Amino acid sequence: MVVIDIHKEHQEIWNYLSEVPDPEIPIINLVELGVIRNVEKQNESLIITITPTYTGCPAKKLFEDLIREKLIEKGFEDITINTVLSPAWNTDWLSEATKAKMMAEGISPPTDDNKVVICPKCKSENTKRLSQFGSTPCQSFHSCNDCLEPFNYFKCHR
Amino acid sequence: MKITIENNEAKFLFRIADTSLILGQRLAELCSKGPFLEEDIALSNCSLDLFGRAEELYKIIASIEGNKFTPDDYVFRRNEREYYNIKLVEQPNEDFAWTMARQFMHDVWAKEVFTQLLSSKNQQLVGLSEKVLKEIEYSLIHSRDWLYRLGLGTEESNSRTQAAFDHLLKYVEEIFNFDELDKTYLTNVENIEKVWQDEINRVLSEINVERKEIQPLTMRDFRDGFHSEHIGHLLSIMQYLPRAYPEAKWS
Numbered sequence: 001m002v003v004i005d006i007h008k009e010h011q012e013i014w015n016y017l018s019e020v021p022d023p024e025i026p027i028i029n030l031v032e033l034g035v036i037r038n039v040e041k042q043n044e045s046l047i048i049t050i051t052p053t054y055t056g057c058p059a060k061k062l063f064e065d066l067i068r069e070k071l072i073e074k075g076f077e078d079i080t081i082n083t084v085l086s087p088a089w090n091t092d093w094l095s096e097a098t099k100a101k102m103m104a105e106g107i108s109p110p111t112d113d114n115k116v117v118i119c120p121k122c123k124s125e126n127t128k129r130l131s132q133f134g135s136t137p138c139q140s141f142h143s144c145n146d147c148l149e150p151f152n153y154f155k156c157h158r
Numbered sequence: 159m160k161i162t163i164e165n166n167e168a169k170f171l172f173r174i175a176d177t178s179l180i181l182g183q184r185l186a187e188l189c190s191k192g193p194f195l196e197e198d199i200a201l202s203n204c205s206l207d208l209f210g211r212a213e214e215l216y217k218i219i220a221s222i223e224g225n226k227f228t229p230d231d232y233v234f235r236r237n238e239r240e241y242y243n244i245k246l247v248e249q250p251n252e253d254f255a256w257t258m259a260r261q262f263m264h265d266v267w268a269k270e271v272f273t274q275l276l277s278s279k280n281q282q283l284v285g286l287s288e289k290v291l292k293e294i295e296y297s298l299i300h301s302r303d304w305l306y307r308l309g310l311g312t313e314e315s316n317s318r319t320q321a322a323f324d325h326l327l328k329y330v331e332e333i334f335n336f337d338e339l340d341k342t343y344l345t346n347v348e349n350i351e352k353v354w355q356d357e358i359n360r361v362l363s364e365i366n367v368e369r370k371e372i373q374p375l376t377m378r379d380f381r382d383g384f385h386s387e388h389i390g391h392l393l394s395i396m397q398y399l400p401r402a403y404p405e406a407k408w409s
C-alpha cells in the first residue's frame with residue numbers, strides 16, 4: 001500500500017510540473033522539454049533535479065523560480081532544486097506527441113540529424129535555411145519553397 | 159573582500175573560466191549593435207553560451223575551494239591582476255572582421271582544451287565538457303563561416319580580415335607557454351598548439367589571408383595575471399553596478 005501511495009504522490013508532482021510552461025515555447029511544458037530529470041521525496045522535503053538545455057540558457061534561473069512557484073502553489077514548502085549537467089540535454093528526449101504540439105504551434109520540430117526540415121504550415125519538405133542562427137541557440141530560421149511560410153526550426157541537438 | 163585561491167586545480171580552471179567570461183562580455187557589448195538582426199542574435203547567443211560556461215566553471219571552482227566564495231564574488235570582486243584570461247579575448251571589438259578572427263582563434267583553442275578535459279578525474283568537469291563541446295561547435299561554425307565570407311568577399315573585407323589577424327596574432331604566443339599546472343590538468347599540451355596552428359593555417363590559406371611573420375608583443379604571462387590595457391576598461395563597466403551598490407538584487 002505504502003509503495004503505491006508514494007508512487008501516486010510522485011505522479012501527482014510530475015503532473016504539477018507538467019503545468020509549468022517553457023518560458024520561450026509556452027505550448028510545451030518543462031516535463032515535455034526534458035529539463036526535469038528526477039523527483040524525489042525525503043520525509044517532507046521535495047528534491048527536484050533539473051538540467052539546462054544549454055549552459056548559457058537565459059531561462060535557467062527562471063526554470064527554478066517557476067518550478068518553485070508552482071510547487072508552493074500546490075502546498076509544498078520544503079523544496080530543493082538541484083542542477084545536473086550530465087547526461088547532457090538533447091532533443092531525443094522530446095516525445096513524438098511533444099513534437100506534434102510544436103508543429104501545430106508553427107515551430108518545425110527536430111528531425112534525425114536535421115535531414116529534413118518540414119514546413120509547419122503546408123507540411124512540405126521543400127524548404128530552405130535562411131539563417132543557421134535563430135532567435136535562440138536551439139532554433140534556426142527557414143522558409144518554405146512551396147507556400148513561402150517563414151518559420152523557426154528546432155534543431156536536432158545530440 | 160580579498161579573493162583567495164588555494165587549490166591547484168582551481169587555479170588552473172580560472173584560466174578557462176576567465177577566458178570564457180571576458181570573451182562573453184566582449185560579445186555582449188555588441189548586443190543591439192550587430193550588423194543585422196540575425197547576426198546580432200547569433201552574437202548574443204554565443205555570448206550567453208560563454209557566460210553560462212564561465213558560470214558552471216566558477217561553480218566547480220567554488221566547490222573545490224570549499225565554497226568560501228560564490229561565482230558572483232569571483233566575477234565582480236576581482237581586480238585586473240586577479241584575472242587569468244588569455245589576452246587575446248580581452249582585445250576590443252574594433253570591427254566585425256576583428257570580432258570574428260578573435261572568436262575563431264578562441265573557438266579552435268577552446269575545442270581542443272575541453273576535448274582534453276573529457277579525460278579529467280573531476281566528473282563534474284567531464285559532464286560540463288561534454289555539454290560545452292556541442293556549444294563550441296555552434297560558435298565555431300559561425301566564426302569560421304564568417305571568415306570564409308570576409309576573406310573571400312570583397313577587397314575591403316579581405317584587407318580588414320588580414321589586418322585583424324596581423325594584429326591579434328601578436329597575443330597568441332603566451333597561450334602555448336604551458337606551465338606545470340597546464341601539464342597536470344590537460345592530457346597533451348603539445349597537441350593544443352599543434353591542432354591550433356594547423357587549423358588556423360588551413361583556414362587562412364583557404365581564405366586568401368596571409369599568415370605573416372608576427373613579432374609577438376613582449377608582455378608578461380596571463381597565467382600570472384598580466385594583461386593588456388583593455389581589461390581594466392572592460393572590468394570597470396562589467397563590475398560597476400555590484401561594486402557601487404553591493405546590496406543590489408534582481409527583484
Ligand SMILES: [Zn+2]
Pocket residue numbers: 119120121122123124144145146147148149
Ligand atoms: Zn509550406
